[in-house]
Structure formats: structure tokens, C-alpha cells
Amino acid sequence: MFEKEKKFRPEDAETIIGAGVKVEGTFVSFGNVIVKGQVSGSVETKNDLKVEKGALIEAEVKAKNAYVAGEIKGNLKVEEKIILADSAKITGDISCKVLGINEGAILNGRCNMSDREPTEIKE
């Protein structure tokens, strides 16, 4: 009865760019973004980015976390984690703290993870 009303936060809004849709320009979102179509220009979200298989991003990309199963032509700068699925193809530099690459993913570019402490290799 006295439950506080859940206040909407901008990061709760989840944008979906469907297949067959092309977005051009500077795209900024506070919430999660799911790309199934095409984006060119720049993409920025304070939250998670999911690039589905068949999607194409020709842009500079910034996100908190990214799951990539499609193609990105441009640099991908992520605060936390990048996961590249087996169908992922990235032509550009990536930057993150945690990286996961599945067998079959293609990365043509530099990878920068210098924020993390290097793990000591025990012989």
C-alpha cells in the first residue's frame, strides 16, 4: 500500500534499431541500444550496446558494455566489457577492461586494455 512508485530512469529506455532501418548521424542514448539494422556516424550510450548478427555499424562507438555479433567499421571504446561472438567482425581499434572473444570472431585493429593491472604469469 505504501510502496514507493518506481521512478523511470532514462537508462531504462531500450532503443531498438530494427533490420532494414538505417540511422545516420550522431546517435546518443542513455539506455541500452540493440542494433539489428545499420548505423553510420557515431553511436554513444551510457549503458549496454548489442550489435546483432547481420547488423552493420560504420561509426565511432562508445558504450558501457558491448556484445557484438555483427560488424563494426570504426573504433569501439567500452568502459567495462566487450564480448565478440563467433560472427563478430571489427575493423578498428577496441578499448575495454574485460574482453571475451569467441572462436570465429574477426578483429582487425588494436586492442587496448591498459586500465587493468597485468596478470602475473606463474611459471
Place this chain on the structure above:
Amino acid sequence: MYLYLYDSFLNSPKYQKIVDKIESRLTDLGISGKVARLTIIKNTAEIIKDALRKDIQTIIVVGRDALFCEAASALVKQSAVLGFIPVGQSLLGKILGLSSEEFGCEVVSGRRIKLLDAGKINNQYFLSSVSVLEHKVDIRCEGSYKVNLVSVKNLKINNLDFFNDPKNNQPKISNPFDGLLEAVLSFKSKSFWPFSKRKEYQDSIFYIKKIAINSKKGEEIPILVDKERVLKTPAEIEVVPEAIKIIVGKERLV
């Protein structure tokens, strides 16, 4: 002081019983007030303007969703509160938790007031949604990106309405408290089977504060506003946050 704005269809004798029940209940609850009936001579905007001039602070629409939306458009950024007693089927009544006919009087007397967003299209306001059907449109969002598509079955910009969530294909209600509008682009199914959508085109949803719609061919495309009024492109649509004070019910869906 309350002003009750009666929809024109309530003038018909077959609704007299319903009107009598409503008025009786309002008297019992101690919230009866002035009554204004829509006629050919008097329209909603004029009645509300008069009411505001006389410092009436609560305006209650009795009737259908269309009149409620019209009244809401006239009360954007005003201090007066808007209430609604639906008569008959009401989608907005369901969303806002409003009971219909004499049962709706309890909700009005409860005076649970919320500040809802509204939308603005060119120089007019809307409460529920705006839609463009079956046309090749040029869409620009936030002044910073454009959405290119071959052809859209339906472009619907929601503030307070049901829409089909592209994520799971389930009905969802837009949030009228978030300071955003949902722009939902739906595509025709190209398959013979109406329930399957070919992967070439999938529905999209954008959360926006501002959107501009224009025709690709330079023609004037009709835009349906609040499922009732028709405007033409070019159209600039934006959200007006915390624009209208509305009496809502406890069982509301938003």
C-alpha cells in the same frame, strides 16, 4: 469549484439515465459543480478558456477518450486539474485506472493528482499519440540523426498509449512520466502469412524528446493526432514534460 464538461453524445435521451446516476453520485460525494455541454456553437477550447478565466480549478470530462484528449490539450501548462469520467469503452480510462460512469465519481473525489507529460506537434498539443500511416517519410530525431527507411507501415509517436514492443512483440504502455516520447516504426509483413515478418524489415523503437517528420516526395502527408484530429506534414513533434495535472485512479497501469 468543479466544471463538468459533457460530451455531445450524452445529449441523446438514451444516455439520460447514465447522466442522472453520475450527477446523483457526484452530489452524494459533495463534488457537484457547473455543467457545460458541447454544442455546435461552443467548442472544448472555448469552454475551458472561459472556465480558466473564472478561476475554475478542476475540470472533469464526462464522455469519450477523444474529448478527454482535447481537454488535455487545452490545459497544458495550466494550473487547473483535469479529471475524466469515461462513458463506454475507454482505453485511456483503463490506462489511468479510471472507472466508468457513476463508479468513476469515486476516483474524481479521491483527487489523486499526477503531473503527466504531453506532446506538442507544430503549434498544437496532444496527450495520447500521433501516427503516420503507409507513407515514405523523412525522419529526423533530436536534430542530430536521421532514420532512413524504404517505407513504413506505421510510424507512431506515443506519450500515453499502447504500442507493440519490438523487443518481444507484446503490448506495452508508454510512460507519460519519463520526459520522453516513444517513436515506434512498424513495417508491413512481406510474407503471404500475416503473422510472419521477413527479416529484411523489423520494427524499431526510439526514445526521443524531439522528432521532425517530412514527406520524401514533398507532398503533404496526413498525421492522425490523438486518434481524432488530422494535421499535415511537415511536422515538428516534441515532448512537453510535466505538462498536465490529471486525476488518476489507484488501479492505473502507468
